[in-house]
Amino acid sequence: MVLVYSDEKKLTLELLHKASDLGKELHKKVIAVLIGSEDAAKEYLEHGADVVIVVETGLHQFKAEEYSSILQSIMKEHKNEVVLIGSNKNGKELAGRLAAKLDAGCVMDCIKVYMHEGKLTTERVVYSGNAIAVEQFSSSPQIVTIPSKVFDPLPKNPDHKGEIIKKKIDAEQSSSKILKIQEMKSEGVNVEEATIIVSCGRGFKKKEDIKLVSELADVLKGRTVGCSRPIAADLKWLSEDHWIGLSGHKVKPKLYVACGISGQIQHIAGMRDSGVIVAINKDPEALIFKSADYGIVGDLYEVLPKLTTAIKEKIG
Amino acid sequence: MNIIVCAKQVVDVAEIKVDSSTKKPILVGVPKKISDMDKNACEEAIKIKEKLGGKITVVTVGAPDAKERIKELLAMGADEAVLVTPPEKADYHVIAHLLAGAIKKLGAYDIIICGEASIDMFSGQMGPRIAGLLNIPQITYAQQVTVEQNKVVSEKNLGEKSVTIESSYPVLLTMTKESNQPRLPSLMAILASSSKPIHEWSASDVSTGTLHPKVHTMDIKGIPMQRKNIIYQEDLDSSIGKLVDELAKVGVLR
Numbered sequence: 001m002v003l004v005y006s007d008e009k010k011l012t013l014e015l016l017h018k019a020s021d022l023g024k025e026l027h028k029k030v031i032a033v034l035i036g037s038e039d040a041a042k043e044y045l046e047h048g049a050d051v052v053i054v055v056e057t058g059l060h061q062f063k064a065e066e067y068s069s070i071l072q073s074i075m076k077e078h079k080n081e082v083v084l085i086g087s088n089k090n091g092k093e094l095a096g097r098l099a100a101k102l103d104a105g106c107v108m109d110c111i112k113v114y115m116h117e118g119k120l121t122t123e124r125v126v127y128s129g130n131a132i133a134v135e136q137f138s139s140s141p142q143i144v145t146i147p148s149k150v151f152d153p154l155p156k157n158p159d160h161k162g163e164i165i166k167k168k169i170d171a172e173q174s175s176s177k178i179l180k181i182q183e184m185k186s187e188g189v190n191v192e193e194a195t196i197i198v199s200c201g202r203g204f205k206k207k208e209d210i211k212l213v214s215e216l217a218d219v220l221k222g223r224t225v226g227c228s229r230p231i232a233a234d235l236k237w238l239s240e241d242h243w244i245g246l247s248g249h250k251v252k253p254k255l256y257v258a259c260g261i262s263g264q265i266q267h268i269a270g271m272r273d274s275g276v277i278v279a280i281n282k283d284p285e286a287l288i289f290k291s292a293d294y295g296i297v298g299d300l301y302e303v304l305p306k307l308t309t310a311i312k313e314k315i316g
Numbered sequence: 317m318n319i320i321v322c323a324k325q326v327v328d329v330a331e332i333k334v335d336s337s338t339k340k341p342i343l344v345g346v347p348k349k350i351s352d353m354d355k356n357a358c359e360e361a362i363k364i365k366e367k368l369g370g371k372i373t374v375v376t377v378g379a380p381d382a383k384e385r386i387k388e389l390l391a392m393g394a395d396e397a398v399l400v401t402p403p404e405k406a407d408y409h410v411i412a413h414l415l416a417g418a419i420k421k422l423g424a425y426d427i428i429i430c431g432e433a434s435i436d437m438f439s440g441q442m443g444p445r446i447a448g449l450l451n452i453p454q455i456t457y458a459q460q461v462t463v464e465q466n467k468v469v470s471e472k473n474l475g476e477k478s479v480t481i482e483s484s485y486p487v488l489l490t491m492t493k494e495s496n497q498p499r500l501p502s503l504m505a506i507l508a509s510s511s512k513p514i515h516e517w518s519a520s521d522v523s524t525g526t527l528h529p530k531v532h533t534m535d536i537k538g539i540p541m542q543r544k545n546i547i548y549q550e551d552l553d554s555s556i557g558k559l560v561d562e563l564a565k566v567g568v569l570r
Binding site for chain 1: 482534538
């Protein structure tokens with residue numbers, strides 16, 4: 001069996017594509033797991049699941065201790081060899097704990113998953129975006145986590161039939177308590193979906209100056225502002241939903257404009273898959289130029305207003 | 317409080333150069349350091365000790381040269397350290413067993429603190445694995461940690477959400493880079509750290525039977541980055557003109 005779980009529906013649909021490919025190759029059924037709610041069960045069947053297990057439990061909030069024990073109990077019954085888990089923060093801590101409970105191998109954040117010489121093989125970005133590690137499992141079960149947007153969901157197929165099984169599982173109780181869940185301050189930006197992004201970095205002297213970036217983003221009709229780590233994590237001039245990089249968001253817009261960003265590999269790891277990359281930096285030696293298609297060496301306080309005007313004239 | 321800090325010696329990823337022909341990273345000769353978030357873990361341990369008292373033990377699995385790096389954590393304020401030499405072939409499964417085994421051998425523990433991930437591999441599974449092996453609660457991506465005699469309260473940062481979690485002891489925390497600012501040790505502290513013990517244990521000291529990896533690294537490939545690298549550095553107006561024309565031509569201005 002190939003088991004799929006994520007607490008995000010969209011990510012689960014993406015994983016189901018890979019799972020059904022692997023399922024066909026290995027002649028195994030694909031099981032998707034839903035915990036707490038059965039809303040998406042039919043949709044999972046239409047997108048490649050052969051079986052959807054809806055776990056009925058008294059649990060309302062995610063705790064890795066409890067969710068890993070649920071998956072463990074499903075795996076014990078269904079003999080799952082391959083487990084695909086959505087690579088968000090909950091998914092990663094779940095996968096790690098589950099791997100320990102099963103004494104299983106686990107590879108996080110895979111960008112490729114395939115069979116090679118009969119063995120499950122994965123590829124993931126390591127060394128801060130400088131290399132790809134090719135790894136192979138030598139025993140079962142095999143746990144793999146996959147970030148969002150690595151795979152597209154299969155097109156909806158209403159004829160793909162399967163089974164929905166409701167199941168009561170008494171999960172192991174964790175002694176920890178969730179006291180509260182708070183929405184973080186966010187500006188409702190979704191950089192991962194943006195087609196054009198203009199980003200700012202340490203080259204900006206004060207928070208108000210970021211308007212130079214949003215003005216350019218507006219004329220580009222992208223309207224999406226991104227930033228590097230210092231702006232979101234240290235200076236907090238922008239909320240974390242703007243943050244692009246290894247620990248922030250990974251983006252692939254058709255146009256990415258990096259303004260006053262030095263080009264640390266951690267940032268490059270978040271935007272290297274962009275279509276066209278433009279860099280503006282006053283330091284001709286800045287690393288960002290190595291990762292850019294086009295660059296302008298100059299003071300962003302001078303370049304940005306002029307560029308905004310020139311683009312406005314060009315596209316009217 | 318018995319506080320354990322798990323720390324890893326890594327290559328300094330910011331210093332990695334890429335071989336221009338193979339595009340592979342050149343890992344030989346790259347300076348090594350303690351992974352950034354493991355320093356956050358050590359800092360948090362010191363803060364906890366300052367409030368509640370106790371002892372901080374650093375546990376590392378690594379090559380003998382990690383001893384030099386571990387001294388930095390002792391200088392920051394950890395009391396002693398254990399360095400476990402891994403078998404020749406090791407993966408996360410093997411190393412998690414060695415770390416958990418070493419922690420058990422040390423005896424009673426209240427809090428185990430790890431980095432959220434190491435900066436070289438950025439996997440983020442070691443903390444949850446150790447918590448799973450020891451069967452204790454875990455609070456990952458911890459920030460704003462408040463400890464009391466019988467419990468800890470911490471926020472778990474999920475980016476768009478923050479979950480406040482309370483746990484009794486023992487518990488395992490993984491720290492983010494933003495969680496605190498690791499202190500720089502004074503010269504006195506650096507000198508004093510040389511008398512703090514670093515125990516060297518072998519894999520068989522902390523685990524029974526031979527541990528076999530479940531995952532094998534087949535290759536470390538380079539990432540081809542093909543960019544045009546057209547840099548305009550002449551007069552600003554003509555640079556901007558050329559750039560805008562070029563962007564229109566490649567079709568991203570629609």
